Amino acid sequence: MTTSSFSEAALVQVENQVDPDPKETARPRRVKRKTWQTVIWLVVLLGVTAVVLYPLLWLFLSTFKPNGEFGSNMGLLPNNPTLENYAKVSEGIAGVPMWRFFANSLLIAVVSVIGTVFSSALAAYAFARVHFKGLGILFAAMIGTLLLPFHVLIIPQYILFNRLELVDTFIPLLLPKFLATEAFFVFLLVQFIRQMPRDMDEAARIDGAGHLRIFWSIILPLIKPALITCAIFSFIWAWNDFLGPLLYLTSPENYPLPIALRLYNDQSTTSDFGATVTASFLALLPVLLFFLVFQRFLVDGVATQGLKG
Structure with missing residues (x-):
């Protein structure tokens, strides 16, 4: 080199x-x-x-703050932690144990979910797959009920159930759920079913299947995400409903949790803030757990709304 x-x-x-x-x-x-x-x-x-x-x-x-500490300490941590509030709540109120209020709320919420999901799915299938005279008018009328506030229907509904001697029972709160009165859920399921191709329906009809068979064996399994979405919202709305039970229920042993919470503030001139906060937290837990368990299905139901079959 x-x-x-x-x-x-x-x-x-x-x-x-x-x-x-x-x-x-x-x-x-x-x-x-x-x-x-x-x-x-x-x-x-x-x-x-x-x-x-x-x-x-x-x-x-x-929930760990003493009742007298709420006026002076609005911070995060209690100055003198205590379990007295949980003891008060466990004893119940107005001579009714707390578990009875939980049981009433659970009964109303679960039956409302069953009735709302089943009746809304049937009505949605009829609007989306069955052709009959006056379909458009009935569907428009159903959508129009979304514009009516619940307060407009309170008086006629109460008169009807009062004449049937059903006041102070759970029937006025549960019977409408089985009659597809929740137009929002019906509309949601109708839009979901309309996105599905009709090929499977026609193939099943050629094999001799009727509308009930098609609905039960084909449509229901395919709209499972939408059904779970309806079930989640129906459970939350029924669990937190205050006006309906306040209107139709008069006996303390029939009260659900939202009405029971009011008793802590109406039983005397002074409100029991500690018991109210504790009972509110315990009433929130079922809804929170229900949402956490089914949130994946809720996301799937919302995400698949934009998919075309």
Whole structure:
């Protein structure tokens, strides 16, 4: 090797050391930038989660506050933690144990879910798959009921059930659920069924299946995500319903939890904030657990609304 060749090779080596490949230099920068973006998004999400969950955390920790501490301590942590509120709630109120209020709410919520889901699915199948005279008018009338507030129907419904001597029973709260009166759920299921192809229906009809067979064996399994979505909302609405039980139920042993919570504030001139907060937290737990268990199905039901069959 000559002196000039050796000098050229050394110069190339020095240049490679001084000016590295731009791609190799940019790669660590991109990785570092993505890492910082991930950290920032994580901090933002944690902050939003803390803001959303703060009321629930405050409610839980407030169940350990003495009744006289609510006026002076509105912070997160109690000054003198106690289990006295849980003891009061477990004893019940107005001579009725707390488990009776839970049982009444659970009965109303579960039966409402069964009636709402089954009747809404039947009505939705009729609107989406059965062709009959006046279909458009009936469907428009059903959608029009969404514009009517519940307060407009209170007086005629109460007069009807009062004449039937059904006041102070659960029937006025449960019977309408089996008559597809929830237009929102019917409309949701109609839109879900209309997105499904009719090929399976026609094949089943060729094999001799009728509408009930098609509905039970084909439609119901395919609209399972939408049915679970309806069940979740129906359970939450029935569990938290206050006006309906307040209107139709008069005996304390028939009260659900929303009405029972009012008793802690109406039994005397002073409100029992500790027992009210504790009972509210216990009433919230079933709804929270129900939502956490079925939230995956709720997301699936909402996500598949935009899919075409």
